[in-house]
Amino acid sequence: MIVAASSIHVTVGEVAAALALVAIAAIASRAWHAGLEEDIGVAVVRSLIQLTAIGYVITLIFDQDSALLVLALITVMVVFGAFTARHRASLVPNAFWPLLVSLAVAAAATLGLVIALGIFPATPRYLVPVGGMVIGNSMTSAAVALNRLGEDVHEQSRKIEATLALGATSSQAVTPLVRRSLRSGMITLVDSTKTTGLIFFPGTMVGMLLAGADPTDAVRLQLILLYVLLGAVSIAALMAITLARRNFFTPAHQLREPPEP
Amino acid sequence: MLFEVEDVSYSRAGKLVLHDLSARLPVGASSIVGPSGSGKSTLLRLLNRLADPEEGRVVYEGTDVCERDPLELRREVSLVPQLPALIDGTVHDNVAYGPRLAGHSFDARSCLELAGLDPAFEDRDASKLSVGEQQRVMLARALALEPRVLLLDEPTSALDRTARDAVEATLQDLRVRTAISTVVVTHDMEQARRLADYVARVEGGRITAQGSADEVLDGEIESAIATAEDAT
Numbered sequence: 001m002i003v004a005a006s007s008i009h010v011t012v013g014e015v016a017a018a019l020a021l022v023a024i025a026a027i028a029s030r031a032w033h034a035g036l037e038e039d040i041g042v043a044v045v046r047s048l049i050q051l052t053a054i055g056y057v058i059t060l061i062f063d064q065d066s067a068l069l070v071l072a073l074i075t076v077m078v079v080f081g082a083f084t085a086r087h088r089a090s091l092v093p094n095a096f097w098p099l100l101v102s103l104a105v106a107a108a109a110t111l112g113l114v115i116a117l118g119i120f121p122a123t124p125r126y127l128v129p130v131g132g133m134v135i136g137n138s139m140t141s142a143a144v145a146l147n148r149l150g151e152d153v154h155e156q157s158r159k160i161e162a163t164l165a166l167g168a169t170s171s172q173a174v175t176p177l178v179r180r181s182l183r184s185g186m187i188t189l190v191d192s193t194k195t196t197g198l199i200f201f202p203g204t205m206v207g208m209l210l211a212g213a214d215p216t217d218a219v220r221l222q223l224i225l226l227y228v229l230l231g232a233v234s235i236a237a238l239m240a241i242t243l244a245r246r247n248f249f250t251p252a253h254q255l256r257e258p259p260e261p
Numbered sequence: 262m263l264f265e266v267e268d269v270s271y272s273r274a275g276k277l278v279l280h281d282l283s284a285r286l287p288v289g290a291s292s293i294v295g296p297s298g299s300g301k302s303t304l305l306r307l308l309n310r311l312a313d314p315e316e317g318r319v320v321y322e323g324t325d326v327c328e329r330d331p332l333e334l335r336r337e338v339s340l341v342p343q344l345p346a347l348i349d350g351t352v353h354d355n356v357a358y359g360p361r362l363a364g365h366s367f368d369a370r371s372c373l374e375l376a377g378l379d380p381a382f383e384d385r386d387a388s389k390l391s392v393g394e395q396q397r398v399m400l401a402r403a404l405a406l407e408p409r410v411l412l413l414d415e416p417t418s419a420l421d422r423t424a425r426d427a428v429e430a431t432l433q434d435l436r437v438r439t440a441i442s443t444v445v446v447t448h449d450m451e452q453a454r455r456l457a458d459y460v461a462r463v464e465g466g467r468i469t470a471q472g473s474a475d476e477v478l479d480g481e482i483e484s485a486i487a488t489a490e491d492a493t
Contacts (some may be wrong), residue, residue: 157325162346165311166359166402167336176349252331254312258273261343261414 086145091150098243106236138236145185145237170249185237262295292457309338339408345395375399377431393424
């Protein structure tokens with residue numbers, strides 16, 4: 001591995017060597033009959049293909065220095081993110097649209113704000129990686145929040161209908177569930193932000209340190225990203241819940257899937 | 262007439278639960294009786310728009326319920342579900358829930374007393390009450406809305422005999438002390454006789470008999486005796 005002042009060159013052989021660690025995971029799964037060997041194989045192949053492809057795409061975008069290409073890439077990530085997340089929110093009716101809107105708003109609001117505040121310049125070199133992190137974390141947060149909301153509405157349909165029977169609107173009937181879902185969507189990132197530097201080193205900081213950057217710069221950039229991500233996941237989770245909660249009800253404040261009599 | 266249900270059909274998960282059902286429920290104490298799965302609870306939910314029929318209509322005091330604001334209708338025609346489903350908090354929080362949403366004043370202690378609960382229960386944690394006590398809190402919080410009609414879905418099915426008798430006594434007391442009309446769903450014919458003057462019998466999603474309680478329930482007993490005699 002050759003490390004220059006601000007860049008790092010990694011050979012294919014070094015990547016292949018890292019597969020030894022994947023072999024340990026596969027052996028552990030087989031030994032304990034966890035049944036994950038096939039998933040591990042798929043994960044390795046998919047990560048190889050997807051990251052190699054996106055590497056070439058990012059190289060092209062950096063070379064072209066085109067805002068339109070950045071926008072196109074972020075749009076594709078948002079759409080794929082919404083498609084992926086909807087499977088985890090399978091108990092939420094028509095979850096795709098709330099997820100699509102929430103990821104798009106989280107990405108637009110967060111990237112717009114970091115540019116407006118002068119935190120990052122509006123160039124592909126910053127917008128592409130930050131956009132990817134924002135959308136990835138927002139997708140997880142929105143999916144977890146909606147998954148929890150779907151499970152809670154399903155489990156508590158009797159309580160919700162009893163509340164509707166007292167003249168509550170559909171929004172009022174699910175308010176206690178919204179709190180819990182929002183918390184579920186955000187708690188992972190909040191906890192990891194609390195323990196960052198103590199229990200784990202975040203990826204960006206590790207990458208910069210490996211690439212030979214000054215540790216102070218690495219830490220500052222990482223802090224900016226953590227704070228940006230906290231904002232993004234809260235926007236994504238809150239917006240996804242706000243939009244999706246309506247899908248459980250008819251306009252007449254009736255549960256679309258009422259409890260069994 | 263309090264409710265007129267006209268040619269109503271309703272399906273659930275692709276299965277027809279109510280078939281072209283028509284019924285009339287007068288002002289006063291009525292009961293919808295029938296075996297489990299006959300559609301009687303579903304019929305009750307149509308009366309205050311917790312669900313809307315796919316075909317037909319439900320008329321309440323001369324107006325199609327679909328023309329009424331569903332939230333206002335549910336405050337006027339209040340439903341107490343079969344199983345207690347209280348919100349987290351005290352008994353007072355539960356009794357206060359509906360009136361606060363509507364911006365009405367209320368007297369929690371008198372509602373508890375009307376529902377047959379000691380007003381001293383007001384500050385108790387609702388989740389720590391017995392099922393019978395929780396069912397009474399459900400009744401008290403419905404009464405706090407000062408409804409004109411109470412819809413009660415199998416109000417004693419989760420209770421033991423003593424608690425059942427106490428809830429029935431409370432409902433009979435309500436008939437004497439208030440002008441609230443009641444519609445009680447039950448599978449227990451004798452309970453229908455004790456709690457209602459008018460009875461509609463539902464089987465397989467259709468009305469098979471309706472009329473005064475004595476008329477319908479005596480017919481039910483005669484039919485059961487005839488079936489037993491045929492079997493022997």
